[in-house]
Amino acid sequence: MKVRLFKPSVGEEEIQSIQKAFDAAWLGLGARVGEFEQKWSQYIGCADSVGVNSCTAALHLALSAFRFPKGKKVLVPVMTFAATAIAVLYNQLIPVFVDVDEHTLGISLEDLERKHDKDCVAVIPVHFAGHPVPMDQLMKWAKSRNLKVVEDTAHSAGGKYQGKALGTWGDLGCFSFEEKKCMTTGDGGMISSHDPELLKPLRHSRWVGINKDTWERYEENASNNQEANSWYYEISDIGYKYNMNDLMASIGLAQLEKLDRMNRRREAILQQYLTGLQQNTDVRSAVPYVLQDSSYWAFVVRVRDRDRFIVHMKEREVATGVHYMPLTMHPLFRPYVSETPTALSIWRELVTLPLFPDLTDEQVEYVLSVIHDYRA
Structure with missing residues (x-):
């Protein structure tokens, strides 16, 4: 899939x-x-x-x-x-x-x-x-x-x-x-x-x-x-x-x-993800998703050994992304570098997983099964 x-x-x-x-x-x-x-x-x-x-x-x-x-x-x-x-x-x-x-x-x-x-x-x-x-x-x-x-x-x-x-x-x-x-x-x-x-x-x-x-x-x-x-x-x-x-x-x-209908569908998908990941110690949600009156655009997780996880997902045809590098890592913003230790540490674990209203329950279950196959 x-x-x-x-x-x-x-x-x-x-x-x-x-x-x-x-x-x-x-x-x-x-x-x-x-x-x-x-x-x-x-x-x-x-x-x-x-x-x-x-x-x-x-x-x-x-x-x-x-x-x-x-x-x-x-x-x-x-x-x-x-x-x-x-x-x-x-x-x-x-x-x-x-x-x-x-x-x-x-x-x-x-x-x-x-x-x-x-x-x-x-x-x-x-x-x-x-x-x-x-x-x-x-x-x-x-x-x-x-x-x-x-x-x-x-x-x-x-x-x-x-x-x-x-x-x-x-x-x-x-x-x-x-x-x-x-x-x-x-x-x-x-x-x-x-x-x-x-x-x-x-x-x-x-x-x-x-x-x-x-x-x-x-x-x-x-x-x-x-x-x-x-x-x-x-x-x-x-x-x-x-x-x-x-x-x-x-x-x-x-x-x-x-819009309201699409946001409610995203909430349902996120609930499916969060329930499916409850027992997973290697992959956990990056923000405390509160699924009421919400408008979450992305499902972001934290994963140890992120690069290996991304390759694991790619091999099974599940797209991922990374949002975002701290801006001070880009040449344009290096003159404005300041102390931001939390961001510099956390971003190396962040991975974005599929989330959109037309995502089916079966696709979410497939993504979860691929995640559960991963071992850090």
């Missing part, structure tokens, strides 16, 4: 939604993006959202909203996808790498306190694999130090912490709809906030800094306004080509309808 690591759950609903964009003959930034932004905001319970082409773009723009002075510092977990820290560099700020919590793999609140100094202006918590950072504690800590919080919710869509949607705890929340994530638009991302004023300039920033996007100008031109200058727009600041388009939004609208 061949089992892949990730797979988007897409079908007829997405095709029908895309057909609406085809029928309207509008594939770029248009009405479907606006509809998706509105429905996403309603779903997570925030004031407003801005659709972009990736979570990387979302993080870049989110930090730019505060116009921090160049050279200020942003606290980021050392174990995350590179985009979390690259967004800091995009804004000409300095990443301060914080160690991870040994049990949750999220940012260590204790090390945050050690790494914080007067030049720090923001913190970017990441819900690693979808496991929530204790945002009540982090927000209290950040507010007492006048730090802005950009919540990196790339690994989670539809999850909650203490009954409140992940991505709505911080000043801004950034989501990923990349192919492998909890829901997908192919690629894509979203910036959400309870403060619409923070988001207003980001609508221009995502569209090359133009104050009226193509759809706004089209609607104005199609109205009864007889003025000749409906084409007119202005650029007052540097912007980026970061917009979501109507094709992506069409997929997102269909996926949003399925």
Whole structure:
């Protein structure tokens, strides 16, 4: 049996939604993006959202909203996808790498306190694999130090912490709809906030800094306004080509309808895994999966002699991955190395196993049987 690591759950609903964009003959930034932004905001319970082409773009723009002075510092977990820290560099700020919590793999609140100094202006918590950072504690800590919080919710869509949607705890929340994530638009991302004023300039920033996007100008031109200058727009600041388009939004609208169902299916799969591994001393879950109101994107385990385990799984056609190397091991981030002993130790044991809504019970049992054949 061949089992892949990730797979988007897409079908007829997405095709029908895309057909609406085809029928309207509008594939770029248009009405479907606006509809998706509105429905996403309603779903997570925030004031407003801005659709972009990736979570990387979302993080870049989110930090730019505060116009921090160049050279200020942003606290980021050392174990995350590179985009979390690259967004800091995009804004000409300095990443301060914080160690991870040994049990949750999220940012260590204790090390945050050690790494914080007067030049720090923001913190970017990441819900690693979808496991929530204790945002009540982090927000209290950040507010007492006048730090802005950009919540990196790339690994989670539809999850909650203490009954409140992940991505709505911080000043801004950034989501990923990349192919492998909890829901997908192919690629894509979203910036959400309870403060619409923070988001207003980001609508221009995502569209090359133009104050009226193509759809706004089209609607104005199609109205009864007889003025000749409906084409007119202005650029007052540097912007980026970061917009979501109507094709992506069409997929997102269909996926949003399925999101709760897909997350519940992931919970069922994770329960099957966790039950099957209860007696296994060689392979154990890397985070304390809490299977209620969750949105886990990845099933990560800790294994002694990881390389031998990966080869063992590969020989039996079970795909695996490693998420992630500590960022300070990459040449780009070596100038920002700091003491992160927990991450440097734990990451060498981490392996990601197959998890996606269309994974069958039989496939999960096969993966478990292959794991049980492994001996460290």
